[in-house]
Amino acid sequence: MDIIQVRRDFHRHPEVGFTEFRTAGKVVETLLALGYHVTYGKDAIDGSARRGVPSEKDLQRAFERAIENGADPDIIAPMEGGYTAVIGTLEGNAPGPVVALRFDMDALPITESAEADHVPFAKGFRSEFEGNMHACAHDGHTAIGLGVAKVMAHGNFAGTLKLIFQPAEEGVRGAYAVTEKGMLDDVDYLLCHHLGTNVPLGEIYGGAQGFLATTKMAVHFRGVSSHAGAAPELGKNALLGAATALLNIHAIPRFSSGDTRINVGVLEGGTAANIIPQHAKMIIETRSDSEEVNCDLEERVRKIIAHSAAMHELEYDIDIIGGAIPIKCDEEMVKTVLEAAAEVDGFSSLKGIQTGSRGSEDASYMIKRVQERGGKGTYMIIGTDIAAPHHHEKFDIQEDILPRGVQLLERAAMKLLK
Incomplete structure (x- = not known):
């Protein structure tokens, strides 16, 4: 050979x-x-x-x-x-x-x-x-x-x-x-x-x-499309919900009990300027030198996603697409x-x-x-x-x-x- x-x-x-x-x-x-x-x-x-x-x-x-x-x-x-x-x-x-x-x-x-x-x-x-x-x-x-x-x-x-x-x-x-x-x-x-x-x-x-311990997540937000000019109030903006989640995920505080990283690496959604976005997708990762802290980070991210979806009357699902431990x-x-x-x-x-x-x-x-x-x-x-x-x-x-x-x-x- x-x-x-x-x-x-x-x-x-x-x-x-x-x-x-x-x-x-x-x-x-x-x-x-x-x-x-x-x-x-x-x-x-x-x-x-x-x-x-x-x-x-x-x-x-x-x-x-x-x-x-x-x-x-x-x-x-x-x-x-x-x-x-x-x-x-x-x-x-x-x-x-x-x-x-x-x-x-x-x-x-x-x-x-x-x-x-x-x-x-x-x-x-x-x-x-x-x-x-x-x-x-x-x-x-x-x-x-x-x-x-x-x-x-x-x-x-x-x-x-x-x-x-x-x-x-x-x-x-x-x-x-x-x-x-x-x-x-x-x-x-x-x-x-x-x-x-x-x-x-x-x-x-x-x-x-x-x-580092890490969790990789793919999140899908599902809303209702509508004409952005004629009837914006009838829509449920999935991209807005995802953006709300993004900002709050990056606002999670650092930890005294472990080194941490967090990142929203992908944010996608929408089809045209005059359509309320019906779907949005996020790819997120958490990392920490502590498996326990990483689990805590993941749980905080999940809560932010849930509440962001609720604010904008959206449905959502979370898929774990990768993970590791120290x-x-x-x-x-x-x-x-x-x-x-x-x-x-x-x-x-x-x-x-x-x-x-x-x-x-x-x-x-x-x-x-x-x-x-x-x-x-x-x-x-x-x-x-x-x-x-x-x-x-x-x-x-x-x-x-x-x-x-x-x-x-x-x-x-x-x-x-x-």
């Missing part, structure tokens, strides 16, 4: 959350060929717990595109409708713990650069799915996962290896549904990772903390990762726990579920220089990190499988 070519294939065919049909299909094919027991489709993810699922039209279009681009129709058939999680399991040659490694697969809705200085363009592996792009290294994560699957296929260890290929990390949407399906309930040790994040090649953090890494796992990194050529700077992140990561649900059942977990940062910031049209990684990442995770897993 040429892991760099695997990564480039995924980079050419980026698929956003819950539409990773081709990607997941290739993962299933590879795992089966290596002798893994593979669980996927509705057996690997709780459909009702998915968040921010694309429309049926978008799902179907992506499904058909995957087949047009080489996905095996029989393999991906159980994924139809957005069931794109894949779990590969391999039993060792003796009893032992269950060790899981998590890899996210999804891309972003970004149009990739076609400028000559962008390496994927210059070397011919720029995105072929215009408007979608791997701008956060998940193509590298997935390739590393398959590389680990290959080097561990010997099964010469005590215990069980579980490789979790997760959809829809972007927008923190997919891990919760995999967790709710019970895919982590038997896991004793969980290793999660991310490439880059402003950590240079050769450097590694055995853990990362500081991720991560707490276990020191034992951090130590194991750094011991493994010390045995791999190319890691020259070994560090403990990074605490600077203020983003959110839905692997947090998986780590917490493992810890709640007496297991241990960590979220490591594996350094690689990047051509542009994450989520940028010129984002790219140094591919030297891919075989090195495989070696790191294989050695860390083997230290735990005993």
Whole structure:
């Protein structure tokens, strides 16, 4: 397996959350060929717990595109409708713990650069799915996962290896549904990772903390349209209700008990200047370094939405389209990762726990579920220089990190499988 070519294939065919049909299909094919027991489709993810699922039209279009681009129709058939999680399991040659490694697969809705200085363009592996792009290294994560699957296929260890290929990390949407399906309930040790994040090649953090709890909400206000000049009093202005909510949401006070963030990122509504808007939509996020404070923020937002709707005699509904909680890494796992990194050529700077992140990561649900059942977990940062910031049209990684990442995770897993 040429892991760099695997990564480039995924980079050419980026698929956003819950539409990773081709990607997941290739993962299933590879795992089966290596002798893994593979669980996927509705057996690997709780459909009702998915968040921010694309429309049926978008799902179907992506499904058909995957087949047009080489996905095996029989393999991906159980994924139809957005069931794109894949779990590969391999039993060792003796009893032992269950060790899981998590890899996210999804891309972003970004149009990739076609400028000559962008390496994927210059070397011919720029995105072929215009408007979608791997701008956060998940193509590298997935390739590393398959590389680990290959080097561990010997099964010469005590215990069980579980490789979790997760959809829809972007927008923190997919891990919760995999967790709710019970895919982590038997896991004793969980290793999660991310490439880059402003950590240079050769450097590694055995853990990362500081991720914020978050709730993403889509809110729909429904009113009554009317002629804005002839009969404005007969209308019920959905956009006005949403605007009322927006201003009051941003007026929520800061907390003494935790760091907080809040943002209304989308406000849409109305069709013409002379029509009272019948519908309005808002996309909102809350964040905090405390799960409890984030829940409090969410509840305050819900009350503001309800009262804003009532003021303008509107109906409304709220959909949770994403979420995450803080991560707490276990020191034992951090130590194991750094011991493994010390045995791999190319890691020259070994560090403990990074605490600077203020983003959110839905692997947090998986780590917490493992810890709640007496297991241990960590979220490591594996350094690689990047051509542009994450989520940028010129984002790219140094591919030297891919075989090195495989070696790191294989050695860390083997230290735990005993």
